[in-house]
Amino acid sequence: xxxxxxxxxxxxxxxxxxxxxxxxxxxxxxxxxxxxxxxxxxxxxxxxxxxxxxxxxxxxxxxxxxxxxxxxxxxxxxxxxxxxxxxxxxxxxxxxxxxxxxxxxxxxxxxxxxxxxxxxxxxxxxxxxxxxxxxxxxxxxxxxxxxxxxxxxxxxxxxxxxxxxxxxxxxxxxxxxxxxxxxxxxxxxxxxxxxxxxxxxxxxxxxxxxxxxxxxxxxxxxxxxxxxxxxxxxxxxxxxxxxxxxxxxxxxxxxxxxxxxxxxxxxxxxxxxxxxxxxxxxxxxxxxxxxxxxxxxxxxxxxxxxxxxxxxxxxxxxxxxxxxxxxxxxxxxxxxxxxxxxxxxxxxxxxxxxxxxxxxxxxxxxxxxxxxxxxxxxxxxxxxxxxxxxxxxxxxxxxxxxxxxxxxxxxxxxxxxxxxxxxxxxxxxxxxxxxxxxxxxxxxxxxxxxxxxxxxxxxxxxxxxxxxxxxxxxxxxxxxxxxxxxxxxxxxxxxxxxxxxxxxxxxxxxxxxxxxx
Amino acid sequence: xxxxxxxxxxxxxxxxxxxxxxxxxxxxxxxxxxxxxxxxxxxxxxxxxxxxxxxxxxxxxxxxxxxxxxxxxxxxxxxxxxxxxxxxxxxxxxxxxxxxxxxxxxxxxxxxxxxxxxxxxxxxxxxxxxxxxxxxxxxxxxxxxxxxxxxxxxxx
Numbered sequence: 245x246x247x248x249x250x251x252x253x254x255x256x257x258x259x260x261x262x263x264x265x266x267x268x269x270x271x272x273x274x275x276x277x278x279x280x281x282x283x284x285x286x287x288x289x290x291x292x293x294x295x296x297x298x299x300x301x302x303x304x305x306x307x308x309x310x311x312x313x314x315x316x317x318x319x320x321x322x323x324x325x326x327x328x329x330x331x332x333x334x335x336x337x338x339x340x341x342x343x344x345x346x347x348x349x350x351x352x353x354x355x356x357x358x359x360x361x362x363x364x365x366x367x368x369x370x371x372x373x374x375x376x377x378x379x380x381x382x383x384x385x386x387x388x389x390x391x392x393x394x395x396x397x398x399x400x401x402x403x404x405x406x407x408x409x410x411x412x413x414x415x416x417x418x419x420x421x422x423x424x425x426x427x428x429x430x431x432x433x434x435x436x437x438x439x440x441x442x443x444x445x446x447x448x449x450x451x452x453x454x455x456x457x458x459x460x461x462x463x464x465x466x467x468x469x470x471x472x473x474x475x476x477x478x479x480x481x482x483x484x485x486x487x488x489x490x491x492x493x494x495x496x497x498x499x500x501x502x503x504x505x506x507x508x509x510x511x512x513x514x515x516x517x518x519x520x521x522x523x524x525x526x527x528x529x530x531x532x533x534x535x536x537x538x539x540x541x542x543x544x545x546x547x548x549x550x551x552x553x554x555x556x557x558x559x560x561x562x563x564x565x566x567x568x569x570x571x572x573x574x575x576x577x578x579x580x581x582x583x584x585x586x587x588x589x590x591x592x593x594x595x596x597x598x599x600x601x602x603x604x605x606x607x608x609x610x611x612x613x614x615x616x617x618x619x620x621x622x623x624x625x626x627x628x629x630x631x632x633x634x635x636x637x638x639x640x641x642x643x644x645x646x647x648x649x650x651x652x653x654x655x656x657x658x659x660x661x662x663x664x665x666x667x668x669x670x671x672x673x674x675x676x677x678x679x680x681x682x683x684x685x686x687x688x689x690x691x692x693x694x695x696x697x698x699x700x701x702x703x704x705x706x707x708x709x710x711x712x713x714x715x716x717x718x719x720x721x722x723x724x725x726x727x728x729x730x731x732x733x734x735x736x737x738x739x740x741x742x743x744x745x746x747x748x749x750x751x752x753x754x755x756x757x758x759x760x761x
Numbered sequence: 762x763x764x765x766x767x768x769x770x771x772x773x774x775x776x777x778x779x780x781x782x783x784x785x786x787x788x789x790x791x792x793x794x795x796x797x798x799x800x801x802x803x804x805x806x807x808x809x810x811x812x813x814x815x816x817x818x819x820x821x822x823x824x825x826x827x828x829x830x831x832x833x834x835x836x837x838x839x840x841x842x843x844x845x846x847x848x849x850x851x852x853x854x855x856x857x858x859x860x861x862x863x864x865x866x867x868x869x870x871x872x873x874x875x876x877x878x879x880x881x882x883x884x885x886x887x888x889x890x891x892x893x894x895x896x897x898x899x900x901x902x903x904x905x906x907x908x909x910x911x912x913x914x915x916x917x
Contacts, residue, residue, distance in 0.1 A: 259895075507788065525788075664850045
């Protein structure tokens, strides 16, 4: 009898709530009862509130059960979960769960579906199709295809990826590099981690295409040390890809060679800034560089370098597989394609939502997220990480796109949305923004290094009720200075959460009138 | 990881051979030393200066810049607790107070060290912490107690 496939994720979010223990327990029980089950450790589907999500293959598609804990295993076996949908944790077909069904999965098409380290399965689900196409094109045509797709840097800055590639292609040098920025330090974001753990070959494929497109033969992935599982999976994936000649010399007989290496970060948030990351890769303190020169002309070791975010690179394969116009057909305005949004914090149904640009925050928070986990009212969401704005209820109808968010006083960033309920004190959040900047500033420029510290002290005075209006004026001034005078986005954007909190929630900054309910 | 548990000439030779062709080798070398020894001892710093042709100030500067690197291993067990916004929204500050209080009690005093981290990438299952390289999500005080007991039995 052919064993029934049971999927239990090895994604670190799933592991953080006991996926390994569940997998072990299912395995042991199946063996002792002599039931032929084959456990596959897949990536996560991104419905993180349902983790550990156990799936069983059936003729209609995969059937989901979740969230499963070790205590549920007895009952699941009693109900014969591998052939029946009777157990109360059964959620029906995975792909019919509304949270999942409404999504448009392009970048994350395979994530959660496949075994991340099974290279045959990767190819069965259209893997390496983009690279095969690219290798038949000229490097110039590859850059053009990426440019025409409208893909913009998913790290947050939104710079057109194809234009960056074109600059590196045209730069004359005997050495060029592809550096993947996998230093996903923004709170509220986990899409890079999820795809590296759930579909690592897509990053490898994207980087080889980038290398071919611009004429680079070496790639480095700067991956934060806080992601040990992702490091482990990617290192294995690189080995497997090398063994199968998708990396290394003369890839698939094309004459093109490319090698790839993972470099572990060391806990510095600032190294997510591209020039600081390059310094760190070179073995130095992660001090931000002045631009120009831009990394595309003088990057790693002073050579022309493509620095791209994980999501930009993992999106490249589908663009080359299905064509620029297919990808470009999704989205709104100048935000083309899809964005993997990440919904976290105090939210009932948190997880990854990949969807064409243009849906609203309200869609994300309520339709997908189902409101807060605590059941209280949503007071604010912070969009785009610790340097992103705090938006209030009246801004929830903003369309999610780069320009649309900026026009509304916010920032899309890397697509992270953190939900807070009505117990949040916005003065404390503004204080934290300065505190975070003070801890994580690289210290190179004065507005950021000293400004963050002074901002923190001034916020303490505001919170203590000391000369509130005078100190708020001072903060206003300080924020202007940090925006205008900082070398990079760390100091330049720290005022965004601070000012948006003051603007949208003024009552929290008046100590006589604590607006918290 | 290499199998060295103290700084030695062999360890130094191993590092030199392994990284002699690596561009920007300092971080990988520091990581490997700390992974093996729990910290980066003074003797190792001197060796790095020689082999990479760097001044002591440069190497010390790198070690002090990054939160991960330590000059001394105090033997305490590290618990990384996320203090960033997504975890704050889910009650991490209350959890931190609970943990600090719990760890100051007699039976655990001096055996654990709590380190703040800013985001473990588990923002939909907050609050999160990392113990012994293992990530835990939706950590309540009760769950923390269970993890602590488990850890203490394992390391005993």
